[in-house]
Amino acid sequence: MKKIAVVCAAGxxxxxLVDEAISRGYGVTGFVRSESNRxxxxxxxxxxxxxxxxxxxxxxxxxxxxxxxxxTPETLHLHSESLMHLCDxxxxxxxxxxxxxxAGSLYVNPEHTVQVKDLDTFPDVFKPLANAQGEALERLRKxxxxxxxxxxxxxxxxxxxxxxxxxxxGGEEYFVNDKGESRISYADYAIAMIDExxxxxxxxxxxxxxxx
Numbered sequence: 001m002k003k004i005a006v007v008c009a010a011g012x013x014x015x016x017l018v019d020e021a022i023s024r025g026y027g028v029t030g031f032v033r034s035e036s037n038r039x040x041x042x043x044x045x046x047x048x049x050x051x052x053x054x055x056x057x058x059x060x061x062x063x064x065x066x067x068x069x070x071x072t073p074e075t076l077h078l079h080s081e082s083l084m085h086l087c088d089x090x091x092x093x094x095x096x097x098x099x100x101x102x103a104g105s106l107y108v109n110p111e112h113t114v115q116v117k118d119l120d121t122f123p124d125v126f127k128p129l130a131n132a133q134g135e136a137l138e139r140l141r142k143x144x145x146x147x148x149x150x151x152x153x154x155x156x157x158x159x160x161x162x163x164x165x166x167x168x169x170g171g172e173e174y175f176v177n178d179k180g181e182s183r184i185s186y187a188d189y190a191i192a193m194i195d196e197x198x199x200x201x202x203x204x205x206x207x208x209x210x211x212x
Contacts, residue, residue: 005030
């Protein structure tokens with residue numbers, strides 16, 4: 001039985017990742033910042049801040065899923081800092097690090113010189129977050145001491161969307177489904193992430209998923 005750790009497990013996506021892994025019979029540990037946080041009762045809950053995690057805390061897991069999120073201007077730098085901390089903790093180990101990423105850094109041309117966040121149609125309000133997540137990805141690409149995977153969702157990432165159980169997989173470039181939509185629910189994204197834990201198709205790669 002695989003052992004999976006979910007860091008920042010009390011967030012909306014973190015909870016769904018815990019639930020999805022539990023539903024498949026995996027041993028799941030959720031790391032949360034506060035005793036007041038609640039996750040699936042079948043998971044082990046550990047109260048510890050991400051930046052306080054040590055090699056000992058994450059030893060023995062097959063996979064660590066990073067569901068960290070920060071949105072305010074003064075905290076956006078933590079995307080890179082938190083990710084590098086987890087990389088340092090897992091450096092040289094066989095444990096995989098899977099990252100809940102963003103769509104803004106997906107490319108929109110074959111030459112991979114223009115990203116979604118560079119387009120005039122990309123909302124200004126989301127550009128700081130997209131830049132922060134893109135920077136975190138670029139720093140992650142330089143880590144050859146960690147078995148990382150970065151999963152970008154669709155452009156429309158729907159927190160309360162339905163769980164259809166289906167999704168389409170892409171690579172580094174933005175794409176749409178047959179309806180011309182780039183949309184996926186948090187629940188279907190969680191399915192895709194746990195599928196990647198199982199299948200290990202994207203070691204040291206970024207890939208993307210959208211709903212059918």
